[in-house]
Amino acid sequence: MKAARQPLRDYAFYPEGYTDERDTTEVPDGVRLQKVLAQAGVASRRACEEMIGDGRVTVNGQVVRRFGAKVDPAAQVIHVDGKRIPTAPDLVYYALNKPIGVVSTMDDPQGRPCLADYVEELAPRLFHVGRLDTETEGLLLLTNDGELANRLTHPSYGVQKKYWAKVPGPIPRDLGRRLKQGIELEDGLARADSFAIVQEHGQQALVEVVLHEGRKHVVRRMLEESGHRVIDLARIEFGPVKLGRTKPGTVRALSLKEVGELYAAVKL
Numbered sequence: 001m002k003a004a005r006q007p008l009r010d011y012a013f014y015p016e017g018y019t020d021e022r023d024t025t026e027v028p029d030g031v032r033l034q035k036v037l038a039q040a041g042v043a044s045r046r047a048c049e050e051m052i053g054d055g056r057v058t059v060n061g062q063v064v065r066r067f068g069a070k071v072d073p074a075a076q077v078i079h080v081d082g083k084r085i086p087t088a089p090d091l092v093y094y095a096l097n098k099p100i101g102v103v104s105t106m107d108d109p110q111g112r113p114c115l116a117d118y119v120e121e122l123a124p125r126l127f128h129v130g131r132l133d134t135e136t137e138g139l140l141l142l143t144n145d146g147e148l149a150n151r152l153t154h155p156s157y158g159v160q161k162k163y164w165a166k167v168p169g170p171i172p173r174d175l176g177r178r179l180k181q182g183i184e185l186e187d188g189l190a191r192a193d194s195f196a197i198v199q200e201h202g203q204q205a206l207v208e209v210v211l212h213e214g215r216k217h218v219v220r221r222m223l224e225e226s227g228h229r230v231i232d233l234a235r236i237e238f239g240p241v242k243l244g245r246t247k248p249g250t251v252r253a254l255s256l257k258e259v260g261e262l263y264a265a266v267k268l
């Protein structure tokens, strides 16, 4: 009996960087690809058509150049120049500058201020990506994209968070080395990825600590264990997203670029 021919795509000899240009992505009752891209904020429809024609757009990993291709923006994964474009119309992504005194839950049985007070109106079923202590202020991401939220908080993806802590000065020269070597806490070693002194004014200093883990009170405990009581703590970056000028108690929608960078940070 003649052996069935193996489809070409199953051979493992494609050179690195090869992209399959055969198009199996068409969704007959879908939305035109240039419209989906324009609605996501990539560029004008006209400019998106050009990007498609230039082979810069992939749908589910396949380059789609066909004029008028239709896709399902909620189910298919679309990249432009290798960057994921959030196209699902009901997915939302926000950054909140959580004020001190607000608990990092959507609801607080004790009636304390909580996240819902700031984001309840924005979308149903928003998840907060990790937590900040009640006494810590700063950047907290919120989304209804469950897969992204899970990955961003999963230690295996190692997404870095940057904190600024106000501590009493002066700062000994070896503090950065100690934090980077690791501080033994009661639940195990905690290591900073980087450390810097932002400002030092006699009795008070502002220090920057970057780490990629998310244990409870970890920055406070690391600094306190190394002899530096934390006066104030703020998270100013979460992976590629910066707090920037977002004022305490205000929320902003993440940009297309920021969402694409978050996807990339967790290999989505």
Ligand code: URA
Pocket (backbone or CB within 6 Å): 131, 132, 133, 136, 215, 216, 217, 218, 219, 220, 221, 233
């Ligand atoms: N580390 C802390 O000590 N507090 C936070 O809220 C986050 C990290």
